[in-house]
Amino acid sequence: MSLVDELVPSRYAVQVGDVDVMVISDGVLPITASTLATNVPPADLSAWLKDMYLPPEVTDWPLNVAVVRSGDKTILVDSGLGTEFPGFPRAGQLAARLDAAGVDAASVTDVVLTHLHMDHIGGLLVDGLRGRLRTDLRVHVAAAEAEFWEAPDFSRTVMPAPIPEVLRSTAARFLDVYRGRLHTFESDVEVAPGVVVRRTGGHTPGHSIVRVESGDDALTFAGDAVFQPGFENPSWQNGFEHDPEESTRVRLALLKELAATGEQLVATHLPFPSLCHVAEAGNAYRFVPSVWDY
Template sequence: MNLHNASHMSLDNPSHLGRPGHDELVPSRYAVGIGEIDVLVISDGVLSLPTKMLAHDTDPAVRAAWLEDMFLPPEMIDWPLNVVVVRSGEQTILVDAGLGVNPNLPKAGRTVQRLEAAGIDLGSVTDVVLTHMHMDHIGGLLIDGVKERLRPDLRIHVAAAEAEFWALPDFSQTSMPEGFPDALRATANQFLNEYRSQLRLFEEKHEVAPGVVVTRTGGHTPGHSVVRLASGGDRLTFAGDAVFTVGFENPDWHNGFEHDPEEAARVRGRLLRELAASGELLVATHLPFPSVGRVAVTGDVFRWVPVTWDY
């Protein structure tokens, strides 16, 4: 199966395949082939957040200079929010699930409708991998009516450390806008209550499907994980929240959502060096859609190199 032809992703409703759904006129899905593994990056939308969240530990003047150099507004920016669908063998794997319904963040929460627009039936998903359990990664599975459309034998893979953390989360090292800690805690607890019986916990590394391996990194959250794909000599890493746009030039800057910012910076530096050395593709949750690119490095300075879109 090849995701360059989106019709192959549908099992039940071929009548609308390839046709943009819901009258949308924005690009919201992008297909990549990794050997025999098919990958579809889907935009869940964007999150409007204060720019301070990019680097709460940094001199405001330095942060403002970076934003100006990047032609970004000084106070609020839209963070991209991406999820990934992977098809390996007979398994269809959703990596993260987007925000779901949140009236305070109305520009996101599009994953379910965009899966449908791509011809992907929720009932065809065999596995879900969660990079971590922040609400913008699990909320799509909490939308009313979604659980009933999923397979009863759906497997949800998440690091054991992540599930354990959200039983009593520690926000002491984060720097979030008011209300976010309570919202994150409530969403994680709701998710655990609704899906606990379908969780498949792993400690450090787990092969979800042929060539699809999820590995715990920690840092951003204790159980934060990345998903690495390998097939036929091709490789791609979905880095979740380990990497942000600002993190290439400034990997030591602390993101406001990081529960252990020092460890998150170490994870980011190690991962970027690995990706620069291997030349493999990178996709991440909060890089600009479709976020497919590579990492270049000169000395201690990293650079994100987006791929040229393949039409």
């Protein structure tokens, strides 16, 4: 069966005013469930996993990227895992799924990277995609992010043993390959009409989110600022967060903002297509899935 005819869809398009946004699944990768909440008793996490009908030891982590078309720009937001990690055979689908969605890699004018973890940059290192990108491609990343990965600090993360070194080596290779195409920014940058990238920090020092606004509509791609447990339990710390306390502050501020504005949210590791609204629920929040338009 071709990707065009796949039974489970891997792309979902939404209109934000005059801006086209397409969420594309890069697949899923298995993750040790304990990394979802490293600062709470295991029994609390086990109860949450059970309530969500998720397995107790290893759970699948969705990988969402986005293609945004605004004006004469076609912007790829993150690039998924890539294909060089044999332990994650169901991830790294971006190149094929761009083709299936009718998105020509050569049409991409800009790439925005929320941060330089391997599941956000690996797709750009795949020969089947890298060789098709235009020579004048602009890759936008926060200056603090590029600087951090020159000598990354994992002292406050709680990751499975092999992961930090793989993150380090993948980021180093990415910077070596794409350094000449990097366009760094300090706090925020508008990459196309209505498409603004804003550094939040927290998850990594240069972690950034992308806000799309046009007319009366708005949507935020939050990268790794919000994980699945983070609505009901925004103070739960994820093992991949390089500054857990700042990550919590960023998450709470973002959820509060989105609950107030009512705009849609997309995040990398929420269930595909991850489009949702945020609602207040006492001292926490609720994930409210957007109704699919079809």
